[in-house]
Amino acid sequence: MIQPLDNFITQYPALRPYVNWGVTVGSVLLCLLILPTRLPGMELAGISPNWLLIWVVAWSIKRTVWQGAIAGVVLGFLQDAMTAPFPTHALSLAIVGALTARLQKQRYVQEDFISVALIVFGMAVVAETVTALQFSFQGGRSLLEIWTYHQFVALSSAILSSLWAPVVYFPLNHWWESIEQSEPMG
Amino acid sequence: MFALRRWWDRYGIQITLTSLAVGTALLIRQTQGGVLLETYQWLTRPFQSKPNPQAQVANAQMLELQQRLIELESKNQRLEELLGFVQVKKGKGITAPVIGRSADHWWQQLSLGRGRRDGVEKESVVLSPGGVVGRVTAVTAHTSRVLLLSDPTSRVGVTISRSRTMGSMRGNSGNRGILEFYEKNPDVRRGDVVTSSALSGRFPSGLPIGRIESVDTTKSPAPEAIVELSAPVSYLEWAVIYPKSPEVAEPLAPASGSAPSPVPSPNVLDESSPSTP
Structure with a gap:
């Protein structure tokens, strides 16, 4: 799927930014539309991978803190739209985006596959913790129930998301890299 | 510049x-x-699957019938003491396929493949073979979003069918709910059938909800019980939406011509003696 697009933009370099944004927005849309499905093999005790979190990590890994945070806010609002607006998902995903951008992965870990899975694992725990904190401050649910449920959700979501992370990360990363290489200097 | x-x-x-x-x-x-x-x-x-009630949910359907029977028997006994009982009319349901689950881990939701165009409204009640599933919280032209009974934010007033003990139930993820009783010493035991009560503003009374799994009478401030919800939510493929029309929402009212009060007809289901003759 990426190869024909690569060929297309080498043929029509003027359309490159539009194709790039199209691919980016399209991938977000794909992640959003796969959220409510529970495909066989993607589910652990009724919990599915957090696709938007994987997308935010993939986006932020080679970008600045602000770019990561804004992507988190945008995708968080979109997830709010799919579930319920309070407490907002924008906060947890923005924190995930900013933290991922701050990690400076290249300095510590070399292997992409392992490091992305590890980052997603950690970030899933961070995101669920932020949500649990928001629920705690919001009230309405009992604290004991929130934090017992948090343990279960954080662990299952972290395991599943980190396992499925390469599916989102590799094509997107490949695309953004090829776009960067084909970009004229300056 | x-x-x-x-x-x-x-x-x-x-x-x-x-x-x-x-x-x-x-x-x-x-x-x-x-x-x-x-x-x-x-x-x-x-x-999307076509509705196929026979194959998968035969067992759940049997369970529902059993629960309805217990509920009706118990209710019948009470009603025999009263005169002028009006039969509750149930509107026609809309059968809808389940097209999606909740899009995050903290909300227990479902998406159904019928929407405003098919006559679904907000706050409609969603049933499945087995019992109550939840209520509609958002509607688009062709889809509707359902907040499940198992979501911690959904609360429903319930009755123990056998003893008419009342309480309120909140969801507790998975297919469990936590029932808080109003009394200190509720007459309840394991296996009792739980149905929606007349005091529930959101659901019509008498709909099967689940059965008692365990009781904790030492719980403070009120005794609690864990309810196993009877609707098979985790493998649900279709559900029936009942638009919230007045005749569905209106619980059993005595036909004595008394004005409908905000707390509907306590004289029918309360333990206290009826105020109308």
Whole structure:
């Protein structure tokens, strides 16, 4: 799927930014539309991978803190739209985006596959913790129930998301890299 | 002016794109994801299953019938003491395929493949073979979002069918609910059938909800019980939506011509002696 697009933009370099944004927005849309499905093999005790979190990590890994945070806010609002607006998902995903951008992965870990899975694992725990904190401050649910449920959700979501992370990360990363290489200097 | 122009040349596209992205996301959030849900419904249409009640849910259906029977028997006994009982009419249901689950881990929701065009309204009650599933919280043209009974934010007034003990139940993820009793010493034991009560404003009374799994009478401030919900939510493929029409919402009212009170007809289901003769 990426190869024909690569060929297309080498043929029509003027359309490159539009194709790039199209691919980016399209991938977000794909992640959003796969959220409510529970495909066989993607589910652990009724919990599915957090696709938007994987997308935010993939986006932020080679970008600045602000770019990561804004992507988190945008995708968080979109997830709010799919579930319920309070407490907002924008906060947890923005924190995930900013933290991922701050990690400076290249300095510590070399292997992409392992490091992305590890980052997603950690970030899933961070995101669920932020949500649990928001629920705690919001009230309405009992604290004991929130934090017992948090343990279960954080662990299952972290395991599943980190396992499925390469599916989102590799094509997107490949695309953004090829776009960067084909970009004229300056 | 020139500096401003140069600044705009440098950052203009970035700022425009960023505000466009944030703005679109906010707009979609404000409209509760109507566009997204509609797209999802359209894309998953080829994969949606046709209603097939016989094959999978025979067992659940039997359970529902059993629970209804107990409920009706118990209710009948009470009603025999009263005169002028009006039969509750149930509106025609809309059968809808389940097209999606909740889009995050903290909300227990379902998406159904019928919407405003098919006559679904907000606050409609969703049933399945087995019992109550939840209520509709958002509707688009072809889809509707259901908040499940097992969500911690959904509360429902319930009755123990056998003893008419009342309480309120809140969801507790999975297919469990926690029932808080109003009395200190509730007459309840394991296996008792739980149905929605007449005091529940959101659900019509007498709908099967589940059965008692365990009772904790030492719990403070009120005794609690864990309810196993009887609707098979985890493998549900279709559900029936009942629009919240007055005759469905109105619980059993005595036909003595008394004005409908905010707490509907306590004289029918309360333990106290009836106030109307």
